[in-house]
Amino acid sequence: MAWRDVKKRxxxxxxxxxxxxxxxxLDLHKxxxxxxxxxxxxxxRGIVEYTSETVRVIVGDGEMAVIGENLTLRNITSDEIIVxxxxxxLKINN
Amino acid sequence: MFLFRLMSFxxxxxxxxxxxxxxxxxxxxxxxxxxxxxxxxxxxxxxxxVRVRISGIKPLRHIARSTGSRFKINSREGMPFxxxxxxxxxxxxxxxxxxxxxxxxLSSFIWFIDISGNNKLTREEVLRxxxxxxxxxxxxxxxxxxxxVEQNIKDKLPIVSWAGVYIKGTKARIEIVEKKMPEKKAxxxxxxxxxxxxxxxIKDVLVLSGQAAVKEGDTVSAGQVLISGEIIPxxxxxxxxxTGEEAPSPITMPRYVHAKGIVRARVWYEGYGxxxxxxxxxxxxxxxxxxxxxxxxxxxxILKGPKEVPFKEYERREKVKTLPVWRNxxxxxxxxxxxxxxxxxxxxxxSLKEARKQAEKKAVSAIKEKMPADAKIMEQxxxxxxxxxxxxxxxxxxxxxxxxxxxxxxxxxx
Numbered sequence: 001m002a003w004r005d006v007k008k009r010x011x012x013x014x015x016x017x018x019x020x021x022x023x024x025x026l027d028l029h030k031x032x033x034x035x036x037x038x039x040x041x042x043x044x045r046g047i048v049e050y051t052s053e054t055v056r057v058i059v060g061d062g063e064m065a066v067i068g069e070n071l072t073l074r075n076i077t078s079d080e081i082i083v084x085x086x087x088x089x090l091k092i093n094n
Numbered sequence: 095m096f097l098f099r100l101m102s103f104x105x106x107x108x109x110x111x112x113x114x115x116x117x118x119x120x121x122x123x124x125x126x127x128x129x130x131x132x133x134x135x136x137x138x139x140x141x142x143x144v145r146v147r148i149s150g151i152k153p154l155r156h157i158a159r160s161t162g163s164r165f166k167i168n169s170r171e172g173m174p175f176x177x178x179x180x181x182x183x184x185x186x187x188x189x190x191x192x193x194x195x196x197x198x199x200l201s202s203f204i205w206f207i208d209i210s211g212n213n214k215l216t217r218e219e220v221l222r223x224x225x226x227x228x229x230x231x232x233x234x235x236x237x238x239x240x241x242x243v244e245q246n247i248k249d250k251l252p253i254v255s256w257a258g259v260y261i262k263g264t265k266a267r268i269e270i271v272e273k274k275m276p277e278k279k280a281x282x283x284x285x286x287x288x289x290x291x292x293x294x295x296i297k298d299v300l301v302l303s304g305q306a307a308v309k310e311g312d313t314v315s316a317g318q319v320l321i322s323g324e325i326i327p328x329x330x331x332x333x334x335x336x337t338g339e340e341a342p343s344p345i346t347m348p349r350y351v352h353a354k355g356i357v358r359a360r361v362w363y364e365g366y367g368x369x370x371x372x373x374x375x376x377x378x379x380x381x382x383x384x385x386x387x388x389x390x391x392x393x394x395x396i397l398k399g400p401k402e403v404p405f406k407e408y409e410r411r412e413k414v415k416t417l418p419v420w421r422n423x424x425x426x427x428x429x430x431x432x433x434x435x436x437x438x439x440x441x442x443x444x445s446l447k448e449a450r451k452q453a454e455k456k457a458v459s460a461i462k463e464k465m466p467a468d469a470k471i472m473e474q475x476x477x478x479x480x481x482x483x484x485x486x487x488x489x490x491x492x493x494x495x496x497x498x499x500x501x502x503x504x505x506x507x508x
Contacts, residue, residue, distance in 0.1 A: 046122040052136040073134035076125045 029059035033090065038074075039066050039083045047073075047081070055083050065091040106148045106172030109133075113141050114163020123157045124150075143168065202235050205264040211271055215251060220268060223250040229259065229266060238266070285350035285508060288321035288501040290314045294359035297497060304353030314359065320501055323353040324508065350508045357501040360472065363464060363494045367457030369449040371486050372441065376407065379438040389428040405436040446488065450478065453490035461494050469498035 008026070015022050023030045023043065032040040045058040050073065055066045071085035112120060117140065124131050129150040135143045144165075146154060158165055180187050207229070209220050224230065227246035229238050240259045247257040247270065256271040288304065293315045299306050304321040308314055326348045385399030415429040444452070454476050473495040481489065 046126070047118045050118050050121065050134070050136065050142075072136075073121070073131075075132050076121060076134065077130065078125050078128065 027060070029064070031064070031090070033087070036068075036087045037084060039087060039090070041081045041083070043079055044081055047076075052085075055081075057081060059092075062093055065089070065093075067091065102145075102147060103172050106170070106174035107145055108148065108151065108170050109168045110144045110146060110151075110154075110165045111137070111141060111168050112144055112158070112163055112165040114158070114161060115140060116161050117142055117163065120157060120161045120163055123161065124154060127153060127157070129153055129157075148172075148174065201264055203264060204229070204233055204235055204238065204261065204266050205231055206266070207231060208265060208267045209270070210267070211269050214253060214272055215270070219251060220247065220270060223247045224259075224268060226250065229268075235261060235264075243268075284352060284505050285323045286352045286503045286505045287319045287323045288353045288355055288357060289504045290316055290318045290320055290357070290359075291500045291502045292316050292361055294361040294500055296320075297358045297360055299358075300356040302354035302356075303351050304355060306355075308357070314500075320357045321353040321355045323351050323506065325349040325351060348508075353503070355501065356499050358497055359500045361469075361496055361498055361500065363461045363496065365457035365461035365492045365494070366489070367453040367455070367460065367492065368487050368489045369444070369452040369456065371446070371449050371488065372443050374439070374441045376437045377440055378409070379436045381405070381436040383434050385430075385432045385434070387430045387432070389426075389430060391426045394430075399432075403434045405434060407437040409435045409437055411435065449488040450490060453488050454492060457490055457492035458494070461492060465494075465496060466498055469496040471496050 011026055012022065014020075015026060022028060027043065029044060030040075030042040032042075034040075041057055041059065041064065043059065044064075045060075047055065047057050048063065049056040050071075052071055053067065053069065055071050055073070057064050057066075066083050066087060067089040068085050068087040071083055071087075074082040074084045076082075114120060121131065121134065124146075129146065131144050131146055131150075133143070133145045137143050154165065207221065207224065209217050212220055221230070223246055224243055227239070227243040229243045238259075238261065240261070243259045244257045247268070248254050251270075253272050253275070254270045255273040258269040260267045260269070293313075296308050296310055296312045296314060298310055299308060299320070301321055304323050305325050307319045307322045314320065383400055383404065385396060387394050387396045387399075389395075410432060412430055412432040415431070417425040417427060457476075458474075471494055473493075475493040477491045477493070479489040479491055
């Protein structure tokens with residue numbers, strides 16, 4: 001576990017130094033929230049739960065939850081999800 | 095996004111209702127296998143609506159089997175399904191094609207011909223010339239040789255100096271420019287007098303050809319010969335006679351010429367004008383409404399415009415468009431375009447001076463109509479007519495003295 005943390009730290013330092021976007025270098029997810037209507041989640045690892053009130057997505061090491069009303073999955077490909085509806089909360093837990 | 099929609103329309107897509115306990119797994123598996131899913135909506139517990147392209151349905155069967163879910167097709171959209179449906183309704187497709195073909199065919203004929211620029215020529219004359227060159231209502235658009243039509247109009251109608259033919263849609267527009275013909279004058283070689291157009295007092299006479307019949311200070315009446323085209327010999331100036339040794343034997347035959355010259359005379363005009371001190375009447379207020387209605391067999395249907403005319407008093411102007419009568423068949427449909435122009439009462443009061451001025455203006459303009467354009471006004475006098483009665487009218491008489499050319503050519507046969 002400690003080794004992984006060290007690797008992660010070095011990667012971050014390199015990406016900071018070279019000014020490479022960290023989502024590319026570190027293989028992180030990227031979330032774009034458009035008002036309260038749309039959420040783009042890039043670089044996901046699949047969905048865990050989908051109901052019209054919650055959408056939970058695996059991202060990186062953790063999980064991300066979109067909570068709202070009338071949620072629909074507008075678009076789903078192997079690395080991008082677009083969630084539409086009335087969005088109330090976004091939760092990230094690693 | 096638009097491109098994506100177009101593509102999915104062209105290739106066809108279906109919306110599926112998927113039922114199962116592990117719908118998330120179903121979605122994950124589909125997306126990881128590259129099956130594109132969109133518009134995923136939960137419709138109930140363990141039930142969702144999914145859109146997918148036709149090509150994705152087969153692989154989805156495997157996924158459904160392995161995740162323990164079932165799906166059935168809810169609706170089919172896109173070109174492939176549309177074509178499938180069309181195959182069942184061949185006649186409708188044929189009808190659509192026939193409709194397009196007829197539309198195209200009808201729009202390739204010329205139906206209307208507009209002519210502009212003809213003042214002296216009649217519409218029929220131009221149309222006849224155009225018809226000879228192959229431009230008439232009902233001919234095919236591409237059979238019309240525009241330059242030939244233009245040339246034919248110019249050849250057949252010598253008064254036309256330029257002709258242009260434009261075809262726009264089913265309408266052909268013929269634009270022509272007429273030549274300005276010089277005023278017709280009596281033939282130069284024909285003998286002519288110069289006679290007075292109107293009565294006047296001769297101011298000066300300038301003879302270019304012919305023999306002066308009047309001199310300065312003479313009073314002439316209309317029709318009197320001013321410069322004679324008949325030259326009677328023997329009236330040579332005396333000085334000439336004196337220098338010659340012997341007077342030439344007088345030629346008894348008079349010579350006839352086409353008289354030319356300018357005879358300027360003072361001419362008097364009298365004009366009358368009147369103006370009211372208080373004027374009342376009705377005039378257009380400028381406000382108007384328009385109504386378009388259709389008359390079908392005596393029944394009127396208002397297509398546009400108000401039902402009730404919003405004016406108390408109004409003038410009505412209407413234009414009626416009817417379908418052309420063909421072989422005793424008259425279509426009882428007429429299109430009315432009615433304009434309602436509001437009338438308003440007005441009352442105008444003038445002072446005596448203003449009324450007099452207006453009356454004078456009217457009188458002068460009445461005189462000016464009778465005067466030639468090149469006349470020079472020498473004197474102008476205004477006189478008020480007093481009727482002795484106290485009335486609403488101001489009557490005025492205007493006298494104008496002008497200097498103008500009163501000569502007019504008049505041919506004669508000796």
